[in-house]
Amino acid sequence: MDNLFSQLSTLGSSLILLFGITLLWRKSLHAYTDAFQWQSAALTVVFVIIAYFGRDPELYVVAVFLFILKVLILPRYLERMGKRFGDQRESQPYVNVVTSLMLSGLLVLLAYVVTRPLVLVSDLPTRGGLPLAMGLIFVGLFVVVTRKKAMTQIVGFLVMENGIALLAALATFGIPLIVELGVFLDVLMGFLVMQVFVYHIHSTFESIDVDQMNELKH
Amino acid sequence: MTGYLLEFSQALLALLLAPGLAGFVRWVKARLQNRRGAPIGQPYFELAKLFNKDVVISNNASWLFHVAPYIVFASVLAVTFLIPLIAAPLPFDNIGDLLVVVYLLLLGTFFLALAGLDPGTAFGGMGASREMTVAAIAEPTIALSIFSLALGAGSTNLSHIVIATLTKPGVALSPGHLLAFAALFIVSLAETGRLPVDNPSTHLELTMIHEAMILEYSGRYLALIEWASWLKLTIFFSLLANLFIPWGLALTLAPAALAIAVVTLILKLAILGVVVAVVETRIAKLRLFRVPELLGMSFVLALLAVTSSFLLK
Numbered sequence: 208m209d210n211l212f213s214q215l216s217t218l219g220s221s222l223i224l225l226f227g228i229t230l231l232w233r234k235s236l237h238a239y240t241d242a243f244q245w246q247s248a249a250l251t252v253v254f255v256i257i258a259y260f261g262r263d264p265e266l267y268v269v270a271v272f273l274f275i276l277k278v279l280i281l282p283r284y285l286e287r288m289g290k291r292f293g294d295q296r297e298s299q300p301y302v303n304v305v306t307s308l309m310l311s312g313l314l315v316l317l318a319y320v321v322t323r324p325l326v327l328v329s330d331l332p333t334r335g336g337l338p339l340a341m342g343l344i345f346v347g348l349f350v351v352v353t354r355k356k357a358m359t360q361i362v363g364f365l366v367m368e369n370g371i372a373l374l375a376a377l378a379t380f381g382i383p384l385i386v387e388l389g390v391f392l393d394v395l396m397g398f399l400v401m402q403v404f405v406y407h408i409h410s411t412f413e414s415i416d417v418d419q420m421n422e423l424k425h
Numbered sequence: 426m427t428g429y430l431l432e433f434s435q436a437l438l439a440l441l442l443a444p445g446l447a448g449f450v451r452w453v454k455a456r457l458q459n460r461r462g463a464p465i466g467q468p469y470f471e472l473a474k475l476f477n478k479d480v481v482i483s484n485n486a487s488w489l490f491h492v493a494p495y496i497v498f499a500s501v502l503a504v505t506f507l508i509p510l511i512a513a514p515l516p517f518d519n520i521g522d523l524l525v526v527v528y529l530l531l532l533g534t535f536f537l538a539l540a541g542l543d544p545g546t547a548f549g550g551m552g553a554s555r556e557m558t559v560a561a562i563a564e565p566t567i568a569l570s571i572f573s574l575a576l577g578a579g580s581t582n583l584s585h586i587v588i589a590t591l592t593k594p595g596v597a598l599s600p601g602h603l604l605a606f607a608a609l610f611i612v613s614l615a616e617t618g619r620l621p622v623d624n625p626s627t628h629l630e631l632t633m634i635h636e637a638m639i640l641e642y643s644g645r646y647l648a649l650i651e652w653a654s655w656l657k658l659t660i661f662f663s664l665l666a667n668l669f670i671p672w673g674l675a676l677t678l679a680p681a682a683l684a685i686a687v688v689t690l691i692l693k694l695a696i697l698g699v700v701v702a703v704v705e706t707r708i709a710k711l712r713l714f715r716v717p718e719l720l721g722m723s724f725v726l727a728l729l730a731v732t733s734s735f736l737l738k
Contacts, residue, residue, distance in 0.1 A: 210595065214595060214598050214599065215598075217599070217600050218598055218599070218600055218603065220600070221600030221603065221604060221729075221733065222603075224729075225604070225607070225726075228722070228725065228726075228729075229722075232718060232719070232722045304718040304721070305717055305718055305721040308718070308721045308722055308724075308725045309721065309724075309725065311725065312724075312725040312728045312729060315729055315732065316728075316732055319732060319736050323736075335600075338736070339600070339733075
């Protein structure tokens with residue numbers, strides 16, 4: 208039973224990481240949104256798996272919230288923003304695609320190294336997924352740092368948040384429901400604030416390329 | 426003795442199945458595009474036709490141009506002896522492991538590229554340089570993705586890997602296995618000249634890779650090269666099918682088990698053929714400059730596969 212649990216949770220975590228890495232390969236905002244949506248769906252499934260095997264009914268509620276927020280609402284908002292700004296391709300990120308793929312591979316290796324002591328002492332059935340979740344956080348941060356468009360940076364932030372949620376779920380089998388709800392509210396608020404910012408950036412600079420933001424003396 | 430018989434019948438089976446598989450993929454693709462499509466047996470007729478035709482060769486071509494088709498065909502044919510197609514412990518296991526398989530495949534590619542350069546045509550050179558670009562990134566990925574399986578099995582021998590997966594079925598769902606499968610699938614498409622990398626059904630000058638190299642070939646040479654490339658497709662598909670989902674493979678030499686193995690092999694190849702046809706219908710060809718990005722992606726997947734199977738052992 209535990210064996211199946213650990214297998215499934217590791218499998219789910221690697222799928223989630225996989226969607227995070229596909230992000231680096233894609234260029235259009237639509238593809239970014241798509242990858243994020245799939246990743247969130249996979250995250251929901253992992254939550255359900257943990258709820259079932261960890262016998263924690265509260266996690267089902269969390270999974271439902273997660274599904275509504277990250278699979279239904281946020282991607283739709285992202286799509287709407289993308290439509291409004293027209294074609295926003297991440298055509299020239301600071302680090303090119305091949306290099307960022309290689310670097311993300313290295314980041315995941317780093318995550319394995321960092322979490323190794325934790326994995327060694329832990330006897331959780333889900334410990335196999337811990338390095339993957341940590342790797343996803345790194346990859347999300349990497350997207351935020353290396354992409355130029357404000358929109359893609361937002362997706363990077365959301366991916367990083369997914370990584371944190373996954374890490375929390377794998378390491379603790381679900382933090383209290385009230386904390387989880389607070390986190391969701393935070394993500395939603397953060398997203399809305401960033402959305403407002405992006406609109407402002409766009410109306411001031413007529414572009415959401417953050418590279419152009421060094422001319423603040425307008 | 427029966428072991429050697431098995432080896433030869435396995436190679437013969439692969440040889441005979443290869444054109445059928447290519448024809449099947451073409452047929453499914455045609456149906457998906459609302460065309461009637463050529464019958465599945467069409468590649469056999471093509472081979473028969475080409476073998477009966479005369480060879481026309483440029484005056485500038487050297488001996489290399491004559492030898493290359495045989496080397497290409499022989500190196501791919503040799504691989505069919507080394508991979509578990511229908512039965513797992515093979516008598517030729519000790520001759521070559523996965524490294525030999527990978528580099529035999531690369532040997533064929535190398536000579537094909539040389540032959541593309543040899544007559545000195547513009548397209549041949551272009552195709553050769555493109556093919557080597559793809560191969561240079563694809564080969565380490567193949568090796569790495571199979572290595573991740575080898576790490577789990579504790580041996581680089583393909584038969585041992587298969588048997589290890591059969592004895593511990595849980596491994597088939599491990600992340601290393603899945604990532605390696607994804608990596609090998611992408612690389613298979615690239616190495617066999619399928620769609621996101623190269624379009625097998627056109628002679629569009631600016632985009633072709635494989636077709637550009639063999640543009641100067643005709644007659645039986647062309648037949649050998651075409652057959653070798655179909656055989657390569659069959660080899661990659663059966664590696665995908667048998668290394669990752671080895672069930673159905675015969676572990677004994679009993680006739681019943683072998684019959685089941687042949688049927689499951691054909692079934693697996695057909696399923697993969699349908700998958701490839703669907704993929705090819707749904708996606709467009711990548712721009713040439715994006716191909717290294719796709720292959721870089723598959724390399725990272727393979728790297729992660731190795732990492733996870735090494736660290737989660």
